[in-house]
Amino acid sequence: MSTDEPLVRVDDLEKYFWENDSILDRLLGDEPVPVRAVDGVSLEVYPGETLGLVGESGCGKSTAGETLLRLQESTGGRVEFDGEPVSELRGSDLEEFRRDAQIVFQDPFSSLDPRMTIEQIVRQPLDIHDVGTVEERRERVRELLERVGLSTDQLDRYPHEFSGGQRQRIGIARALALDPEFVVLDEPTSALDVSVQAQVLNLLDDLQDEFGLTYLLISHDLSVIRHVCDRVAVMYLGEIVEIGPVEEIFEDPSHPYTRALLESVPRAATGERDRERETLTGDVPSPRNPPSGCRFRTRCPMVIPPADLDIDQDLYRDLMTLRQRVEDRDISLETVGEDDQFEFDESEGVADADVSDFVAALQARLLDRDLPAPHDEIVADALAALAGGNWDDAERRLRAEYESICERESPDLGNGAHPVACHLYDGSIEGHDGADDYSSH
């Protein structure tokens, strides 16, 4: 990896989608709410390196890649390529950027035009940019196809005549046609058979060395990231939560999300297979309405309790999940108990005589555990409020006792070689420094 100035510098990049407001929203006259697909991403990609961008499906990786290439217009922030602000490029400068920065898509089935021959597909960028003579272009296509491991006898064939791996090689040849400096590889091997994946990754590695390419490799597959990348940026719900050298991230992950992602990968070594796993649980919240504070806090196994609360982490996690469900009004109070045991009225709740049974039944359903004092009482109070149909009171009661810094304040990513956006690392918690100090595991 080079230590030169970054080739790509992304600063607070934002891509909100406004166009998908549903007809129902409009009929109801609701304010349009954007999908915050990319929400303040900052990163740098240095010449010659491969930066990985990893995260679960839907966290905004592809949108980030396409927005920084200006295949989609950003709604905020700044991208510099070779020191030039990409959003301000016009005319020949924009054309040059379009040549220098390319993309390889995940799906070689849909990204290649089925009506074009392989020669036409790989030649198209040369035609569009009017590079060389017709003969020179044909020669370049031959050279490229050979370089990616395809026979030049196949120039007149169509994409459907090739296997998935061969099609991806064609996509790579096309991306390299204009001799770019930077290539976004968007899940380049996810659609391929496992047996072919390594071949394509090795090809990309060789091409990087040979042509001095810089890569941004988007993948949800951590083994691909580990195999190929120099550094890795971990993305969650539109934000980067941790960036660092790939070995550090894999050997010593800091952010609880990174830890959970790594823990959720099946382990090959038998010794580790039985190890207790902190796998990712719960749903990914909607990017239309991301959680306040730290976006991962609704699923985080290390969410930080108030300083004056002495509580076991597992119990706190369960109580925070209960709170979230109360805040989201995501509990069906009408169906508590056995077969219509309680008559629940939306505004009145259940009859006074039924409250304690209702609370017991609701607690058994929501929290599969006995609660130690004082939590038994606090939770019983909140559930009694629900028994009375009073969501707001239940919410307030739980919030007063359990509100976390993780929901009040958004952690900054910070700077340096391995920054982490988590309150466990930013000095918010007195006497603690990092997840190992803090975790109850």
Ligand SMILES: Nc1ncnc2c1ncn2[C@@H]1O[C@H](COP(=O)(O)OP(=O)(O)OP(=O)(O)O)[C@@H](O)[C@H]1O
């Ligand atoms: N054109 C669009 N209009 C509205 N929402 C969109 C649009 N494109 C993407 N999104 C939303 O933005 C979020 C991020 O999507 P994106 O495809 O960038 O994620 P990803 O991490 O690349 O996931 P995947 O690996 O599944 O492609 C998702 O919630 C997605 O539904």
